[in-house]
Amino acid sequence: MAGFVTHLESAIDGTKLAADEVQTLHEGRPLWVRYDLDAIRERVNPETIARRSPTMWRYEELLPCSAAEAVTLGEGMTPLLSATRLGSAIGLNDLWIKDESQLPTGSFKSRGLGMAVSMAARFGLRRLAIPTAGNAGGALAAYGARVGAEVFVFMPEDTPVINQIECHLAGAKTFLVNGLINDCGRIVREGVESAGWFDFSTLKEPYRIEGKKTMGLELAEQFGWELPDAILYPTGGGTGLIGMWKAFAELQELGWLRTKKKPRMFAVQSDGCAPIVRAFENGERFAEVFEGAATCAAGIRVPVAVGDFMILDAVRESGGAAVSVCEDDIMGAVSRAISLEGISVCPEAAACVLAAKKLVVDGRLKADERTVIFNTGAVQKYPECAAVDLPRVDVGTAVDYAALTGIA
């Protein structure tokens, strides 16, 4: 497939850049991938797509890379699950969870990194480096292994151990850094010249956003091409939120949406690391570094985001908000959500549950509004946050079932 990409476009000043060569940032800020949507409208429609394999590559005309060319581990189409009992508990009658834990390496990062690695392969980039809060490193290691590229991962030393293990097992050269993700980012940046790396930092290459965009495309298709009223998205680097907002605009221009409604986008952070929320509340377009960032939700422990203005633009255009929740409440919300729905809700998604409840109480989210929370990864990847000390049973002793189970 030749593809429908026309060019890349600077998100900060609109400068057009060629799509057939390797691009990174422009004026220190990210790029959009632009398509010939008229030509796509001629070529394909929702009925065609419905007959394709259930992966994110079913939307290939809206992507920079075809299904045939993709470096793939079978990513997408993740379940969109009703969350009736959880919704009821927080005052929402039409709550859904898009379960991204059911992706390769157990997180939504597969979409962006699968796409970015596919494009890196096209451009012959063979030495890939990434700073990571955890799951992105695991995903890059996996896709890098899939295509036989060399991968270098830099992560904070207190990154969840599962992320350390998955990078190592996939053969990535993995390093622990006594700092945060932005410190890791600096190390990668400085190594681009001396080590010949291609920098896979969030939004520093233009294609990860196109992979994340598929969350929005799937959501639209799964709801019958009618968008929900509100989306709550845990926001670190924000690629997914930016990508979904872009997806909705493209779908609208294609004329595939059954109604004009677009969701209000809510960027959710922990009060332990809330740079976007602070900028939103201060009416700013750019966010300052959040000092002393600390949250059990590793994926949103991102004190500074290069795409801050893209997140804030999307949130404001949509009529949504950036919302922070109390760090201390997050793990309680994890177990509450899982025990009510059985979904492997991670701390980042649990933050969204808390935010949803807050918005309902505030009156900013109405009980009957169709609301979607993104579960960005599997809780199984966070053993540090959920240590348990289970009761023991001795095989040599008669079991007192009543005492054991609390059943009279």
Place this chain on the structure above:
Amino acid sequence: MAGFVTHLESAIDGTKLAADEVQTLHEGRPLWVRYDLDAIRERVNPETIARRSPTMWRYEELLPCSAAEAVTLGEGMTPLLSATRLGSAIGLNDLWIKDESQLPTGSFKSRGLGMAVSMAARFGLRRLAIPTAGNAGGALAAYGARVGAEVFVFMPEDTPVINQIECHLAGAKTFLVNGLINDCGRIVREGVESAGWFDFSTLKEPYRIEGKKTMGLELAEQFGWELPDAILYPTGGGTGLIGMWKAFAELQELGWLRTKKKPRMFAVQSDGCAPIVRAFENGERFAEVFEGAATCAAGIRVPVAVGDFMILDAVRESGGAAVSVCEDDIMGAVSRAISLEGISVCPEAAACVLAAKKLVVDGRLKADERTVIFNTGAVQKYPECAAVDLPRVDVGTAVDYAALTGIA
């Protein structure tokens, strides 16, 4: 949907039992679910199925429970991934991995437990108990939470910590036992009367096998309704192997298969716990308890299986074999497989990689035979087996990129 189940049938003596009431074992041995395949052939065909949602419930006519009635977390249809580089490394030109790690709770147990919980819900069973080597407990806890049932899990005290956590977070009453899964099984069995539990042990209720059967149905559909030459399946309780073999027979009777070829089924175990292999090699139909069972592949640490004869019958009928591999080689095979393919290969699946290599060397598997390995869970759930001590980088010091990365 009224459904096409006609009756249940004892696997040991063929006795017919009613499907519209709660059944467990007959003469201490498992039951088959039987269908009116002629009626199914009239009602549905592969073209109809191809247009349905990509979950295991797309095969609802061949299942005891309809998609509408299902207690679901979106399980199936998992990717069938080519493993070209791994295949090349072990001498196979047409190797595939069916990646069951991309299921709810990160393991293939979702299929069986999703089905069994759906049927338990139909029968009004609300107090579910299970002995588990790990992943089955996690899956039951999740589906139990999904439907609001009370779940009791008994697991060996050295069960992977992720399994302990996922059960606990889902609200299951979870207990550590200083023994193996058969000790846990005894505790559950004895509690059936005193605690009013329904016993969810492997094959003790008839529907888990029907959920696992969908692995075979998906495999057939994904290969265009032509079965592969060989399947390697890590075998603990063996439900999946038994279920797939049943699926293939049903598909053949339905006339949906394009050729008569059925795969040779290889049951793979570690030499640290190989009761089925020992019985196979001794020409026996029933397996003795394997004393001192020990393997890092928690899912196949099953010293005795109630469905032993069903596994051995399927393996023999198919012209396959039960094969053991060296326990000490398993973790090396994990990292080798992941670094070559990027797939989250768990220790159980790595045992299959070793077995495949052994069969190639033996001449029992030919280089051009289409071979499928089941990756039954995500390696991310096994941190105990893969502890790493990663190199560190100090943010305060200039980074020596050449030394760090081994790049001159």
